[in-house]
Amino acid sequence: MMLANCEVCNRLFAQTVSPMCPDCAKKEEDDFERVSHYLRENRQATINEIVDALEVPKGLILKFLRMGRLEQRESLSYPCEGCSTLITKGNYCEICQVKKQLIMDQVSSGLKRTNSKSSNGSYYSRSH
Ligand SMILES: [Zn+2]
Numbered sequence: 001m002m003l004a005n006c007e008v009c010n011r012l013f014a015q016t017v018s019p020m021c022p023d024c025a026k027k028e029e030d031d032f033e034r035v036s037h038y039l040r041e042n043r044q045a046t047i048n049e050i051v052d053a054l055e056v057p058k059g060l061i062l063k064f065l066r067m068g069r070l071e072q073r074e075s076l077s078y079p080c081e082g083c084s085t086l087i088t089k090g091n092y093c094e095i096c097q098v099k100k101q102l103i104m105d106q107v108s109s110g111l112k113r114t115n116s117k118s119s120n121g122s123y124y125s126r127s128h
């Protein structure tokens with residue numbers, strides 16, 4: 001059994017597949033149900049309208065959208081993390097995705113070089 005800190009409330013819990021404790025996971029599922037129900041009834045709802053109507057954190061709605069859990073709609077577009085172009089899926093627009101891939105390629109080829117030469121393991125890594 002692995003113990004981990006819940007990414008929402010930071011409480012220690014026995015980790016399963018979820019990065020959240022059961023309480024927070026359940027709350028998020030409830031919120032997801034409410035959001036998807038609201039969207040079924042309000043076909044043109046924007047993200048801000050959902051936030052106002054359901055009092056769900058905007059970040060959570062964005063998370064669902066980025067994960068592809070909610071239907072992609074023009075009215076539910078949100079800004080790309082790189083350049084603020086409006087997108088309807090993922091974290092980045094197509095242009096930033098290409099740019100990011102290029103940077104990743106450079107970083108990983110740079111890392112290979114660094115790793116083979118020095119034992120300093122403190123390099124930039126990001127879990128995504
Ligand atoms: Zn929690």
Ligand SMILES: [Zn+2]
Nearest residue numbers: 080083093096
């Ligand atoms: Zn972008």
